Amino acid sequence: MMKTFIKSILLSGLFILAFNSCSLNEYNPSGANANIVYSTEEGFEYLVNSAYYNFRAQFYGREDIMFLGEGGTDIWHLAGKGTHADQLLAYTAKLDATTGQIKNTWQRFYEIVNYANAGLGRIDDVTFKDPQTKLTKEGELRFIRAYAYWAIAEFFGGVTLRTEETEGAVMTGVRSPLSDFYELIITDLERAKEILPITQTEYGRADRKAAYGLLARTSLTRASYLEYFENNKTEADKFYKKVLDAADYLITNRTTLGCKLYDSFEELFDPANNKTNEEALWAVTHSTNSALNPQSGNPNRMFMWYIAKYTSLCGMPSTEVTEYGRDNNRRLMPTRYLLELFDEEKDGRYYGSFREEFIMPAGTATYTWKDADITTFKKNFTGTLPSINAGERALLFTKKKVADKATLPYGVKDIDDTYNADGSISDDASSNIYYPSLKKFRDPDRSPNSNAGTKNVIVMRLAEMYLAAAEASFKLGDSETAAGYINVLRRRAAVKTPVDYTNDMLVTKDDISLDFLLDERARELCGELLRWFDLKRTKQLENRLGPGKANPDIVSFNPDKHYLRPVPQAEIDALGGNYDNNPGY
DSSP states (O other): OHHHHHHHHHHHHHHHHHHSOOOOOOOOOTTOOHHHHTTSHHHHHHHHHHHHHHIIIIIBTBHHHHHHHHSSSSSEEEGGGOOTTHHHHSOOTTOSTTOHHHHHHHHHHHHHHHHHHHHHHHGGGSOOSSHHHHHHHHHHHHHHHHHHHHHHHHHHOSOBOOOSOOOSOOOOOOBOOHHHHHHHHHHHHHHHHHHSOSSOSSTTSOOHHHHHHHHHHHHHHHHHIIIIISOOHHHHHHHHHHHHHHHHHHHHTHHHHTOOOOSSHHHHTOGGGSTTOSSEEEEEOOOSSGGGSSSTTOSOOTTTTTOOOOTTSTTOOSSOBTTTBOSSOOOEEEOHHHHHTOOTTTBTHHHHHEEOEEEOOTTOOOEEOOHHHHHHTTOOOOSSOOEEOTTSEEEEEOSSOOTTTTTSSSEEEOHHHHBOTTSOBOSOTTTTTOOOEEOTTOOTTSOTTOOOOOOOEEEEEHHHHHHHHHHHHHHTTOHHHHHHHHHHHHHHHBOOSSSOOHHHHOOOGGGOOHHHHHHHHHHHHTTSSOHHHHHHHTTOHHHHBSTTSSBTTOOOOOTTTTTSOOOOHHHHHHTTTOSOOOTTO
């Protein structure tokens, strides 16, 4: 506990600065212990700040949560047939109880839980100047605990559920059923949504819309488990109704709660709208002042990992273009299945999500085609070699099929270069690192060639609530209402000029099915760290992974094992070996 106390004192001041870069009164805890410090309103604030800390320092902005939340699904491949983190992205034999990402995930989420438990166990002994402040802090801690336990339950299943602060070494551990986790999660959120304020002064703190959003998400997860894993549709319907109530509250009261749907998908992910994003229900903040971030050199690196190779090709600079992202850090590339889910002529979410085109930056010297690029892009020029000037297209990595790519004056890799017809990645190393790049996390405002991202990570947004309400309505037997929720998002997504495709984008009740809803979630939310959770809760991983399926490159998925991650061996060893691992590990 002393280690936890020291860490919270050192880091929570840093964290509150990152919420809102303003001056703080000095606070010197010298000579105090945790019981004394946390018994004051000011000290308790440090404890609450510490409960938020790992979301920024360890998860939202880091690789691990991307691998855990998006990897190993129907919509992402290991980029270029690589092997980085293949234990999570392809379920290889390396996924076992010693996997580093698993150990870190377990420890850091339980740290969050312990801070929240410490605060909830102490809050009644703290005197607050304003009773509403006490309610706000309680609501934040309940939200934080619910979020951390949702992640723990999803990754690890029915493991250890603690509701009291852990002090000192823990030598025993008892498993709790998944139902107990969700009872606590939903109880915490029911309380949080009643006592949290509509808005918070500091962006990034949980408020009422965050609590309602997480209540809808976690209730949908619980309903799905009851239906797909426990075959209890009657009980599931109670939670589908809870989903609908929470989502409808957010949708109906969005103006009062301070959120909205942007008019276009491009606006939603415009970097200029990142810091106070109006569609976000909850965001994890990262400061533009790197000194205020937990890891000053690389606080949010999401802009790096979905990017195809583009530097030093066809006259493009050898160093990055900040608008395009930092090259040579590719981790995930879209599956052919994901790309073909979009009708890019009609659905603005495709070009709002993916970059196909790379333009020669201003100030770049005119480029005349070289032998190496001619070979890479399999060109068949006749006569004088073409040139590319600043402001012109240098590269096109497209989901379309391009008939004349061998003679076009810029580099082209089309869908048939990058992927085989069955959806697997091409074995051709001169083609399989060129693909449409997810651009939702672009960060053009950071220093060039730096890992120090400046942008917040949107963890929940209002569009997710329309998708949740649609799924709940469908499960409750009302496909017409479900289509109505979906059509709100599809109207927003429709390409409007030069042809208005709104009517073409609309769906009817006959279009609604589980597969359609999961595909629609991919079109709307791809890359946003939710895909694995969606396929897991609906028991669809086994139906979408493997030969002949959406992601044929994943051949090792075992439905009797891989719906859960392993309990870290270090945890089992610390408990003297008296703790069973999850099945198959």
